[in-house]
Amino acid sequence: MMEFWQGFWDWAGNYWWLVFPLMGVAGGISKAWERSAKRRHERRLETLRLKGEIKAAQIAARGGKTGPVPTKRQQEKKQAESHADLLTRLFAEHDEITARWLDYELDVAKLIAFPAMSDGRQPLTAAFLRAKKTADALRPASADAKVSEQQVTEYLDAVGNYSVAFEIAEKEARRLRNSTFTEDERKRLDRAQQLLKVAVDESATQAERNVAYKRVREELDGLIVLSEQAVTVLEKQVARELPAQPDATPQAAPKAEATPTPQPESGPEPEPERIPVSQPKPAPPADRMPLRDPETP
Numbered sequence: 001m002m003e004f005w006q007g008f009w010d011w012a013g014n015y016w017w018l019v020f021p022l023m024g025v026a027g028g029i030s031k032a033w034e035r036s037a038k039r040r041h042e043r044r045l046e047t048l049r050l051k052g053e054i055k056a057a058q059i060a061a062r063g064g065k066t067g068p069v070p071t072k073r074q075q076e077k078k079q080a081e082s083h084a085d086l087l088t089r090l091f092a093e094h095d096e097i098t099a100r101w102l103d104y105e106l107d108v109a110k111l112i113a114f115p116a117m118s119d120g121r122q123p124l125t126a127a128f129l130r131a132k133k134t135a136d137a138l139r140p141a142s143a144d145a146k147v148s149e150q151q152v153t154e155y156l157d158a159v160g161n162y163s164v165a166f167e168i169a170e171k172e173a174r175r176l177r178n179s180t181f182t183e184d185e186r187k188r189l190d191r192a193q194q195l196l197k198v199a200v201d202e203s204a205t206q207a208e209r210n211v212a213y214k215r216v217r218e219e220l221d222g223l224i225v226l227s228e229q230a231v232t233v234l235e236k237q238v239a240r241e242l243p244a245q246p247d248a249t250p251q252a253a254p255k256a257e258a259t260p261t262p263q264p265e266s267g268p269e270p271e272p273e274r275i276p277v278s279q280p281k282p283a284p285p286a287d288r289m290p291l292r293d294p295e296t297p
Contacts, residue, residue: 028171036164043156046086083152087143090159094135097159097166101132104173106233108216108226112193115224116173116180124169131165134158185223192219200237213238 104110104117116122120129135158140147147155178186198204198212213234220226226234 025172025175028175029168032164032167032171035167036160039163040157040160043086043090043160047153047156083147083149084143086152086156087140087145087147090156091139091143093163094139094159097163098132100170101128101166104170105227106230108230108234109193109196111224111226111230112189112196112220113177114173115178115189116176117169118224118227122169122172122176124165124172128162128165128169131158131162135162181223188219188223192216195219199234206239209238 101117104114111118116125118125120126135155138151138155138158140151140155178189181189192215195212195216199209199216201209204212216234217226
């Protein structure tokens with residue numbers, strides 16, 4: 001036992017500086033959980049409010065003291081409308097988180113900069129992927145789908161966990177960056193990042209982009225696994241500048257066609273000027289004659 005504590009204190013004395021980054025990670029995780037708890041609390045309050053309205057309608061229906069007694073179909077309709085309103089907001093939050101995740105998953109440049117976001121071996125990333133799978137499985141087909149209160153509550157909690165898991169995994173990936181790789185692997189990632197800029201550069205030729213794209217795949221081989229969707233997006237970025245040159249000529253054509261259009265408008269302008277000039281023509285000779293008389297003597 002004494003040897004264990006002696007070894008522990010020796011290790012703590014050598015690696016005391018690890019306390020600071022661990023405190024930063026713990027602080028970020030606690031803030032993310034706090035924000036998520038606040039959102040879950042707000043959603044639960046909204047759910048309780050909607051349930052309270054439904055219960056009040058049921059009590060009024062049983063008592064029959066105030067207003068018309070709602071039928072069972074009317075109660076079910078009101079409950080379905082409240083569920084639809086809550087599900088619509090949950091769908092929006094669910095889709096927003098998925099879009100933020102796809103921004104990492106489909107952007108190769110972001111994957112190279114933050115590889116932990118696509119690495120399922122990272123505990124926080126794995127937790128996020130599990131939360132995503134659960135939220136996707138509990139998501140109703142539509143906001144108008146017939147679901148029970150328990151299904152709505154389970155989906156509400158799943159979306160809250162999904163949001164928290166993504167924020168924690170994102171913070172961890174931005175903190176780690178490429179620190180989990182060796183020095184040689186980090187150099188390969190840096191080369192891949194530079195080659196990727198050439199592969200999507202509009203000023204580069206198609207041959208240069210193709211060579212750069214091939215080398216990017218070679219540098220990432222064994223380091224980062226690109227999904228099929230990410231590869232498709234990258235290939236479109238590499239080849240999208242090809243139709244840019246033929247498209248430039250039709251844009252110049254309208255400018256050339258636009259120049260003759262004002263000419264027919266400028267043609268009739270001299271005609272109104274000639275009409276008044278032809279009428280006062282007798283007067284100018286009379287004015288010019290006295291100017292010539294003093295020159296003859």
